[in-house]
Amino acid sequence: xxxxxxxxxxxxxxxxxxxxxxxxxxxxxxxxxxxxxxxxxxxxxxxxxxxxxxxxxxxxxxxxxxxxxxxxxxxxxxxxxxxxxxxxxxxxxxxxxxxxxxxxxxxxxxxxxxxxxxxxxxxxxxxxxxxxxxxxxxxxxxxxxxxxxxxxxxxxxxxxxxxxxxxxxxxxxxxxxxxxxxxxxxxxxxxxxxxxxxxxxxxxxxxxxxxxxxxxxxxxxxxxxxxxxxxxxxxxxxxxxxxxxxxxxxxxxxxxxxxxxxxxxxxxxxxxxxxxxxxxxxxxxxxxxxxxxxxxxxxxxxxxxxxxxxxxxxxxxxxxxxxxxxxxxxxxxxxxxxxxxxxxxxxxxxxxxxxxxxxxxxxxxxxxxxxxxxxxxxxxxxxxxxxxxxxxxxxxxxxxxxxxxxxxxxxxxxxxxxxxxxxxxxxxxxxxxxxxxx
Numbered sequence: 001x002x003x004x005x006x007x008x009x010x011x012x013x014x015x016x017x018x019x020x021x022x023x024x025x026x027x028x029x030x031x032x033x034x035x036x037x038x039x040x041x042x043x044x045x046x047x048x049x050x051x052x053x054x055x056x057x058x059x060x061x062x063x064x065x066x067x068x069x070x071x072x073x074x075x076x077x078x079x080x081x082x083x084x085x086x087x088x089x090x091x092x093x094x095x096x097x098x099x100x101x102x103x104x105x106x107x108x109x110x111x112x113x114x115x116x117x118x119x120x121x122x123x124x125x126x127x128x129x130x131x132x133x134x135x136x137x138x139x140x141x142x143x144x145x146x147x148x149x150x151x152x153x154x155x156x157x158x159x160x161x162x163x164x165x166x167x168x169x170x171x172x173x174x175x176x177x178x179x180x181x182x183x184x185x186x187x188x189x190x191x192x193x194x195x196x197x198x199x200x201x202x203x204x205x206x207x208x209x210x211x212x213x214x215x216x217x218x219x220x221x222x223x224x225x226x227x228x229x230x231x232x233x234x235x236x237x238x239x240x241x242x243x244x245x246x247x248x249x250x251x252x253x254x255x256x257x258x259x260x261x262x263x264x265x266x267x268x269x270x271x272x273x274x275x276x277x278x279x280x281x282x283x284x285x286x287x288x289x290x291x292x293x294x295x296x297x298x299x300x301x302x303x304x305x306x307x308x309x310x311x312x313x314x315x316x317x318x319x320x321x322x323x324x325x326x327x328x329x330x331x332x333x334x335x336x337x338x339x340x341x342x343x344x345x346x347x348x349x350x351x352x353x354x355x356x357x358x359x360x361x362x363x364x365x366x367x368x369x370x371x372x373x374x375x376x377x378x379x380x381x382x383x384x385x386x387x388x389x390x391x392x393x394x395x396x397x398x399x400x401x402x403x404x405x406x407x408x409x410x411x412x413x414x415x416x417x418x419x420x421x422x423x424x425x426x427x428x429x430x431x432x433x434x435x436x437x438x
Contacts, residue, residue, distance in 0.1 A: 033254035035099030046087030047373035092143030100151035118154040138211040141265015146211035277370035284388030289359035292381040294329025300406030
């Protein structure tokens with residue numbers, strides 16, 4: 001058993017960790033991750049307004065407050081939905097500019113110009129003008145993968161042109177802002193000579209814009225990603241990286257963001273259309289059900305630490321309790337430590353996997369609502385779960401159950417670790433006493 005464990009830890013440390021470390025610092029991956037993070041405030045507000053426009057009451061409810069809310073939504077639905085339409089409804093627009101800006105910054109290029117170039121390009125291929133109007137059909141969830149690819153392409157074009165010193169050369173007497181504007185002329189021409197003809201070709205021969213063609217390519221992957229095996233693989237990879245001391249949630253979450261937002265867009269479109277909600281695997285499902293309290297679902301471990309006889313664990317528990325309520329558990333992971341701690345390896349890996357199976361089953365069987373809204377990831381688990389599922393009280397019960405379950409799973413391993421620490425603390429106390437008696 002010891003040999004098997006040593007082999008596993010060796011693979012994690014020597015094979016997985018170096019690859020993950022390089023991936024987490026790769027400039028395109030970082031730009032995509034930071035672009036999604038920059039877009040989140042807009043998407044959270046948009047999600048909130050969608051929830052507000054769909055009260056959690058039956059149309060037949062006789063409660064006065066429910067009748068008032070339902071009546072207001074019916075009368076002012078267009079006005080209430082406007083913030084949603086201008087945020088979540090065009091989320092790909094924000095993501096395009098944000099990713100291009102961050103990638104350009106990593107190349108020491110003008111981030112604003114890169115963002116504007118990418119935004120123009122995205123609108124050209126995703127929302128071509130027709131009869132004096134722009135279609136928004138591809139500016140939401142359907143356009144996310146196009147937004148990523150276009151923002152990377154446009155910024156790489158800018159970088160290539162700068163690298164080979166290709167562009168208009170204006171005299172130094174020209175103000176810098178004007179020279180920066182002229183620097184963008186060649187990239188705009190390159191974009192129009194490459195992507196625009198391709199978009200026209202796709203539309204004339206296949207009846208598809210580039211975003212629609214890209215979505216048709218990614219559709220099988222998106223469908224496969226919204227499955228229990230895919231969830232379990234993602235959870236396992238994330239926690240193996242965490243165990244090796246690498247921020248697994250940042251790496252796995254960064255890769256999954258495009259799928260999560262695409263699934264969220266599909267769920268919200270279904271909600272607006274009064275249809276069944278189709279998707280399960282969305283970021284709040286991960287944050288508030290699988291990893292309640294932080295990666296490893298350590299809220300149960302924090303509760304055990306608070307009552308520990310070990311001074312070290314009790315101190316870590318007190319230090320990590322409040323952050324853990326807001327899904328921040330670095331004090332627990334590095335203070336315990338959980339990282340590279342063989343005694344806590346099994347519960348740290350298995351607890352979120354079990355949570356994923358239970359939460360997936362509960363959602364699939366409609367014991368709880370599907371996720372239809374984004375909530376800030378630092379929202380306490382029960383509140384975040386209720387918020388993201390349309391204020392479903394059953395989600396609160398499930399989160400409470402998962403916390404209790406994680407406490408039970410961690411308990412035997414916690415006792416072994418506590419016993420080890422108590423022995424060390426007793427030994428240190430005796431050594432200190434011996435020093436004082438000298």
